[in-house]
Amino acid sequence: MQHPLSVTVIGAGLMGHGIAQVFARAGNRVTLTDPNQAALDAAVKHIARNLAEMKIASEPVLANIATESELSRAVMTADLVIEAVPEKLALKQRIFTDVAKWAPGHAILASNTSVIPITLIGESLDANARARLLGMHWWNPPHLIPLVEVIRTAHTSLDVFQAGFDLLLAVGKLPVKVHQDVAGFIGNRLQHALWREAFALIEAGVCDAETIDIVIKNSFGMRLSVLGPMENADLVGLDLIREVHAILFPDLNCSKAPSPLLSQCIEQGNFGMKSGKGLRTWTPQQAEEVRHRLATLLISMNAPAGSL
Numbered sequence: 001m002q003h004p005l006s007v008t009v010i011g012a013g014l015m016g017h018g019i020a021q022v023f024a025r026a027g028n029r030v031t032l033t034d035p036n037q038a039a040l041d042a043a044v045k046h047i048a049r050n051l052a053e054m055k056i057a058s059e060p061v062l063a064n065i066a067t068e069s070e071l072s073r074a075v076m077t078a079d080l081v082i083e084a085v086p087e088k089l090a091l092k093q094r095i096f097t098d099v100a101k102w103a104p105g106h107a108i109l110a111s112n113t114s115v116i117p118i119t120l121i122g123e124s125l126d127a128n129a130r131a132r133l134l135g136m137h138w139w140n141p142p143h144l145i146p147l148v149e150v151i152r153t154a155h156t157s158l159d160v161f162q163a164g165f166d167l168l169l170a171v172g173k174l175p176v177k178v179h180q181d182v183a184g185f186i187g188n189r190l191q192h193a194l195w196r197e198a199f200a201l202i203e204a205g206v207c208d209a210e211t212i213d214i215v216i217k218n219s220f221g222m223r224l225s226v227l228g229p230m231e232n233a234d235l236v237g238l239d240l241i242r243e244v245h246a247i248l249f250p251d252l253n254c255s256k257a258p259s260p261l262l263s264q265c266i267e268q269g270n271f272g273m274k275s276g277k278g279l280r281t282w283t284p285q286q287a288e289e290v291r292h293r294l295a296t297l298l299i300s301m302n303a304p305a306g307s308l
Contacts, residue, residue, distance in 0.1 A: 004028045004064075005167070008075045008103075010095060011084035012036070012067075015112055017043035018142035019082055021050060024064035025143075026171040031066050033074035040067040050143055054299055071095070075103040080167060082136055084112040092121045100129035108164055110136035115184045119153045130155035134164050135178070137185055144298035146174040153181045199261050200253035202279075209279035225301070 005028045009020045012034035020043070024030045034040050044062065051058040068074040075081050081099050085091055092111060099109060109132050111121050118135040125133065135151025148168050152161045161177070168175040178185050184192065198212045207215075223232070233241050265271070265278055272278030273287040 003170075005079045006077050007031070008033060008078040008081045009084060010034075010071065010074070010081065010099075011086075011112075012039040012043035013084070013086075015138060015140060015142055016084035017046045018050070018140075018144075019084060019112065019138055020065055021047045021061065021143045022171050022173065025051075025056070025061045028064065028171070029066075030064055031068050031074045031078070033068045033071055035069055035071075037069055040069065043067070050141075050295075053295055054143075071098055072102045075099050075107070078103050078107050080108045080110065080164075082110045082112055084138075087113060087116060089116055089120060092116065093124055096122060096129070096133065097124060100125050107132065108160055108167075109133045110164060112136055112138055114188050117153075117181050117183050118151050119155070119181050122153065122155070127155070131157040132160050134161060135181070135185065136164060136168070137187075139187065141295065141298070144295065144302060146302070147187070148173045148175045149178050149185045149187060150175050151178040151181055151185055196255065196259070197253050199259035200255070203259065203261050213280075 005023070007020075007023045007028050008031045009016050009023075010033050012020075012032050016032060016034070020030045020032045024047075032040060032043055034043070044065070044067065047065070048058045048062065051061055081103055083092060083095055083099075085095060092113065096109060096111070099107075103109070105128065109122075109129065111118055111133070113121065113135065114137055118133060122130045122133040130153070133153065134156045135149065135153075137149040137151065139145035139147055150161065150165050150168065152158075165175045165177060176186070182189070194216075201207055201212065202209055227235070261279075269275060270277040273282045273290070276282055276284075
């Protein structure tokens, strides 16, 4: 595809504005669309704040971003459409039905879903649109986390699969190819397997939520960014790993249902930071400090050597 691209991001919330920022910063023309005008206005402010936090001039990036509340107008000239709306299958299906009708026939169609199989999202599309549909799962915050999972369905054209991968490389991301359309893809299957065991430990009275965070942040979590689990297995030795698994695996949680602890918190109105309490208790200041601490760390990790 030609450069600059015409990119449309659907959904101006938590993920959408960061995805728009990445493509705009790389010099592409970006249209950010959402039926909620207040969300669009807030998204522009969030992007400006992100850029200030990164010590990047906001004017050139914001000049590449337009906002549009009408989906049909937002996608009519798009080369790439990325959907970043809430994780509701029917909503995503409806959006892609409309996008396939209104966007150019060459446009790559991508969903940022974190868990829903892409095949389900595109099941009502015609063959041409299904061939152009893939998963493009970004991680929060998308403007700071390098990885993007690119997911191919049985219907996705190999050319489209490669083109989506290449577009992400061109804007400075680290894409990986997911060759089978499994729920949760790679990263979330791994992350939620850890969460399932963490919730089970709390439910069993082994420890509390704060202890879980202390243990992870001050042990294996410290090395994960430089030593992945497969590297660590080879480092430790596969013979020892097998011995550990023979003892440990029979005792690990293998529930097929969400944790009762989650249901208990939700029924009590405890949703997490947004309500002031979840597994732990949060003031607005504490929640903002977590966000700021994470952003500062990720910015430093992404900075060129010697720039800080």
